[in-house]
Amino acid sequence: MSRWAIILSVLACACGARTALEAEGADEPVLPTAPQCRPGDSPVVLPLPAEVLGPIRQHGEHVYAIDVVGHTIYRRPKDERGAPTSLISSEQWRAAYEAGSGDVDCCLALAVDDARVYFTAFPRSFTIPLEGGVPSILTDVVDPKDIAIDAEHVYLAFGDLLRVPLGGGPTEHLAALEEDAYGLAVDGSYVYFTFANSPRGRVLRSPKDGGAVEVLADHQVRPRAVRVDRDSVFWVDQGDDQGMQFGVGSGVYMAPKVGGAVRALATDQGVLESLAVDDDSVYWIDALRGRVMKAPKAGGAPVALAPVSLTFGYDAYIDVDDACVYWTDRDLDRVFVMRAPK
Numbered sequence: 001m002s003r004w005a006i007i008l009s010v011l012a013c014a015c016g017a018r019t020a021l022e023a024e025g026a027d028e029p030v031l032p033t034a035p036q037c038r039p040g041d042s043p044v045v046l047p048l049p050a051e052v053l054g055p056i057r058q059h060g061e062h063v064y065a066i067d068v069v070g071h072t073i074y075r076r077p078k079d080e081r082g083a084p085t086s087l088i089s090s091e092q093w094r095a096a097y098e099a100g101s102g103d104v105d106c107c108l109a110l111a112v113d114d115a116r117v118y119f120t121a122f123p124r125s126f127t128i129p130l131e132g133g134v135p136s137i138l139t140d141v142v143d144p145k146d147i148a149i150d151a152e153h154v155y156l157a158f159g160d161l162l163r164v165p166l167g168g169g170p171t172e173h174l175a176a177l178e179e180d181a182y183g184l185a186v187d188g189s190y191v192y193f194t195f196a197n198s199p200r201g202r203v204l205r206s207p208k209d210g211g212a213v214e215v216l217a218d219h220q221v222r223p224r225a226v227r228v229d230r231d232s233v234f235w236v237d238q239g240d241d242q243g244m245q246f247g248v249g250s251g252v253y254m255a256p257k258v259g260g261a262v263r264a265l266a267t268d269q270g271v272l273e274s275l276a277v278d279d280d281s282v283y284w285i286d287a288l289r290g291r292v293m294k295a296p297k298a299g300g301a302p303v304a305l306a307p308v309s310l311t312f313g314y315d316a317y318i319d320v321d322d323a324c325v326y327w328t329d330r331d332l333d334r335v336f337v338m339r340a341p342k
Helices: 002-023 092-103
Strands: 044-049 053-059 064-066 070-076 105-112 117-120 124-129 136-139 146-149 153-157 160-163 173-178 182-186 190-195 202-208 216-220 225-226 232-237 241-242 245-248 250-255 262-266 276-278 281-286 291-297 303-307 317-322 324-330 337-342
Touching: 044 117, 053 105, 053 317, 053 337, 064 105, 070 105, 070 117, 092 124, 092 136, 105 262, 117 146, 136 153, 136 160, 146 182, 153 182, 153 276, 173 202, 190 225, 202 225, 202 232, 216 232, 216 250, 216 281, 225 276, 232 276, 250 281, 262 281, 262 291, 276 317, 281 317, 303 337
Parallel strands: 182 225
Antiparallel strands: 044 337, 053 064, 064 070, 105 117, 117 124, 124 136, 146 153, 153 160, 160 173, 182 190, 190 202, 202 216, 225 232, 232 250, 241 245, 250 262, 276 281, 281 291, 291 303, 317 324, 324 337
């Protein structure tokens, strides 16, 4: 084939591809379905028009983030070229108020599945579609501290542990608790949570269908966020505040689900608020030194993945997918979510 024949063949393929895109109505370049997060890639800023960020969750091709001051939840593509969307407008909150929600302080805890977003907003809990909309009340129970979901139910914790069907329905009380519970996580059989009152903080679990509460780890200082895998439970301990020293005795810990010795993955990490796990590692924010950390579940030295700007006065939240780690951060003028390779 001659050189000109090759060129004409390439141009014909390109025109054909462009015509096919136009026929589908694709006016803009199609973003990748997920960021690459290749080893060695630099951290990427995912801007958000928020004031103070609360918990974040990654799901599918998006990151969901609570704007504590702006009274909304943002959804933005994981790709940095995408734009964020506010999922709850002031008009939608007004509609929720008129439907009986009352005054609320949005938002405190967050969970996401393939269809909806679930969140707590003092003094109630709500759900909205993934694309946003008027918040619907999940349950009339007042002041839930945390939220978790499985394939059938939303789990909430306050002075009691309870659940409500994902699609709405009666509230089931699973267990009466001694104090407010934090850091909910669920597996196929149990709900995991913490009592955070020092000096006898505890990590506990209760059957998902109701039953006796079991203590998995006792005599902690101030345990908060909890995550689980097949065999183990992981948590952060915020430590104690002594004068102007914050997070004294803080750390990241794990223990067998069936009970057993507690093992420290890292200590003296500042005031810890959040953690994430994947098949091999645990991730958290070292607020004392300003860095994203990773440690192998099987044991070994923690590794710093990226620097973090925010430290004193702001909680830091983290989540992971198959390739990337996401966390909240801020500078003097703005807040944002960061993305980096795991």
